[in-house]
Amino acid sequence: QVQLVESGGGLVRPGGSLRLSCVASGFTFSTSDMNWVRQAPGKGLEGVAFISSGGTYTSYADSVKGRFTISRDNAKSTMYLQMNNLKPEDPAMYYCNKGNNRGQGIHVTVSS
Secondary structure, eight states, X not given: OOEEEEEOOEEEOTTOOEEEEEEEESXXXXXXXXXXXXXXXXXXXXXEEEEOTTXXXXXXXXXXXXXXXXXXXXXXXXXXXXXXXXXXXXXXXXEEEETTEEOOOEEXXXXX
């Protein structure tokens, strides 16, 4: 079955950086488009970034453009989200997503 396991979250100060990882199994990762979504407390799910199966196409929510970078290593069945210049509006549960499948999520907190 599809398994998506996120790691790399935590607490960071405003302006700081974190790198999230998502290790995938149970499907052919190299032929699957993937994305990151997030959900802040009391808010709905928000698409953050998308990457095509080969990694050649990416897209970002306006709120993170220029600060976040999505990437993947198909040899390792792993997707990444490099988050720089984190802002007070970025805290949320971040989820690795493939179609209707989602990981358990990882917490990102931004606080001074």
